[in-house]
Amino acid sequence: MSDDLAYLTIAEAARRIETRALSPVDLTEALIARAQAVDPALGSFVTRTDDAARAAAQDAEKEIAAGRYRGPLHGMPIALKEAFDTAGVRTTVGSKLLCDRVPSTDAAAWARLRAAGAVLLGKLETTEFCYGGPSDDSFFKPARNPWNAECYAGGSSSGAGVSLASGLTMGALGTDTGGSIRLPAAYCGITGLMPSYGLVSRAGVFPLSATLDHVGPMARTVEDCAILLNVLAGFDAADPDSVARPDTDYTDGLGIGARGLRVGLAGALAQEDAVAPDGLTAYRAAADTFRELGAEVREAALPSLTDFATAQIIITLVEGYAIHEKDLQNRRADYSYHSRMRLSLGPFIRAVDYARALRLREKLIADYNAVMADFDVILAPGAPGPAPKAAGVGAFQFFSKPLVTMPANVLGVPALGLPAGMSTDGLPVAVQLMGKRFDDALVLQAGAAFQAATDWHTARPPVG
Amino acid sequence: MTPDEITKALSDAGLTVPDDELSTMHDGVAILLALIERLDDSPRATNTVSSDESDAS
Numbered sequence: 001m002s003d004d005l006a007y008l009t010i011a012e013a014a015r016r017i018e019t020r021a022l023s024p025v026d027l028t029e030a031l032i033a034r035a036q037a038v039d040p041a042l043g044s045f046v047t048r049t050d051d052a053a054r055a056a057a058q059d060a061e062k063e064i065a066a067g068r069y070r071g072p073l074h075g076m077p078i079a080l081k082e083a084f085d086t087a088g089v090r091t092t093v094g095s096k097l098l099c100d101r102v103p104s105t106d107a108a109a110w111a112r113l114r115a116a117g118a119v120l121l122g123k124l125e126t127t128e129f130c131y132g133g134p135s136d137d138s139f140f141k142p143a144r145n146p147w148n149a150e151c152y153a154g155g156s157s158s159g160a161g162v163s164l165a166s167g168l169t170m171g172a173l174g175t176d177t178g179g180s181i182r183l184p185a186a187y188c189g190i191t192g193l194m195p196s197y198g199l200v201s202r203a204g205v206f207p208l209s210a211t212l213d214h215v216g217p218m219a220r221t222v223e224d225c226a227i228l229l230n231v232l233a234g235f236d237a238a239d240p241d242s243v244a245r246p247d248t249d250y251t252d253g254l255g256i257g258a259r260g261l262r263v264g265l266a267g268a269l270a271q272e273d274a275v276a277p278d279g280l281t282a283y284r285a286a287a288d289t290f291r292e293l294g295a296e297v298r299e300a301a302l303p304s305l306t307d308f309a310t311a312q313i314i315i316t317l318v319e320g321y322a323i324h325e326k327d328l329q330n331r332r333a334d335y336s337y338h339s340r341m342r343l344s345l346g347p348f349i350r351a352v353d354y355a356r357a358l359r360l361r362e363k364l365i366a367d368y369n370a371v372m373a374d375f376d377v378i379l380a381p382g383a384p385g386p387a388p389k390a391a392g393v394g395a396f397q398f399f400s401k402p403l404v405t406m407p408a409n410v411l412g413v414p415a416l417g418l419p420a421g422m423s424t425d426g427l428p429v430a431v432q433l434m435g436k437r438f439d440d441a442l443v444l445q446a447g448a449a450f451q452a453a454t455d456w457h458t459a460r461p462p463v464g
Numbered sequence: 465m466t467p468d469e470i471t472k473a474l475s476d477a478g479l480t481v482p483d484d485e486l487s488t489m490h491d492g493v494a495i496l497l498a499l500i501e502r503l504d505d506s507p508r509a510t511n512t513v514s515s516d517e518s519d520a521s
Binding site: 309313329344345356363 | 473479
């Protein structure tokens with residue numbers, strides 16, 4: 001199989017499938033063969049559904065041949081993080097505690113993709129309960145970063161980042177509570193969107209934090225994320241925080257460019273104690289790119305990263321502990337090291353502290369909204385830097401060194417992770433674009449302009 | 465919190481933490497408590513308005 005086919009974008013593959021220049025069956029078979037060849041060394045898939053994928057691809061091909069083309073995801077092979085329920089397919093959330101769990105229904109997000117004709121290749125590794133890792137004692141071993149196997153692939157949507165960077169799937173779904181879409185995107189060199197809170201249903205997705213969890217697309221380009229979001233977005237009464245929004249084609253504005261956009265620089269997030277030099281270099285270069293594209297780029301006075309992190313960490317711990325309390329009391333040793341250590345902090349947070357964290361969040365949202373009166377998007381570093389060595393990631397590392405991805409979760413605003421450079425060690429580094437809540441289309445527009453002017457998103461790791 | 469207080473809090477919560485994990489747990493609790501100290505506790509329940517203002521309905 002040629003790399004050309006493995007690294008097709010969804011947009012290009014869809015054009016070929018619609019015109020019957022590319023068979024969904026051939027594309028699916030090619031990706032299965034590639035996964036068989038290279039994934040044993042990467043570990044991005046926990047479960048592969050090869051036979052079901054072949055059958056779905058054949059059905060798609062017949063429908064398209066009969067003139068019943070459903071749209072750009074028809075016959076498109078994709079994969080899901082292990083947190084998404086899939087009827088009849090094991091869904092473990094990366095944990096020994098759920099190692100035999102087989103849901104009877106589909107997560108709402110996957111049901112939407114399936115109805116659009118997508119083909120399920122399988123389930124992708126996640127750090128345990130979307131909060132652990134990278135733990136050597138994990139029941140399912142952490143996916144390995146294709147750029148350097150010793151490096152962390154990012155969490156918790158690790159398998160999604162690895163499989164996309166390695167040309168094993170056309171697109172994927174991830175979840176993001178404090179950076180779990182954008183960190184693996186950054187560390188693996190792919191593109192990931194955390195949509196606005198309430199835009200994409202979380203029904204049927206195993207929760208970590210009821211008020212911070214987001215579901216979003218991961219792909220190799222902004223355009224592909226927009227194509228996926230077109231299908232994913234929509235009200236769902238099964239998610240209590242789902243919001244009804246006007247129908248939007250998120251690909252509409254992708255060719256508009258960045259001229260005249262008001263881009264705010266997140267200096268409060270781009271601090272040397274939070275971001276490594278390679279990450280800061282990429283961030284400054286991205287600012288220059290937006291200036292060259294005609295954007296109005298200037299500093300935005302955002303609240304401190306530590307305030308965002310304080311709210312994110314305390315809210316996540318309380319809401320996560322509410323889910324895991326009984327299992328921690330009865331089966332704590334069955335959790336992997338990092339997740340049991342982190343979740344065991346839950347009892348140390350009092351109700352009043354949680355209430356104060358919620359109030360801090362409201363204040364941060366108000367402050368951010370006031371700042372955003374003068375900006376269309378915010379440019380920030382996409383991660384603390386290039387991928388660290390997996391063995392060096394401590395249980396409480398991101399508690400003591402806040403993640404630049406945390407603010408968007410606290411705010412509930414869209415955040416788009418974009419490849420933006422390479423480190424001196426040859427690892428991807430990233431930036432992120434944040435917007436106003438439900439301004440996802442504008443964030444995607446700005447991201448598409450950036451990718452039209454740069455080629456970092458086309459870099460490929462040495463796989464296969 | 466002292467290490468003994470942390471160990472007791474874990475036990476009171478019904479969590480059994482082996483000895484070889486306690487030291488790291490103590491580190492985590494220390495980081496968490498430092499974050500909690502940052503939380504703003506205003507507005508307080510105590511009435512801070514003047515007597516004249518407090519008469520306003």
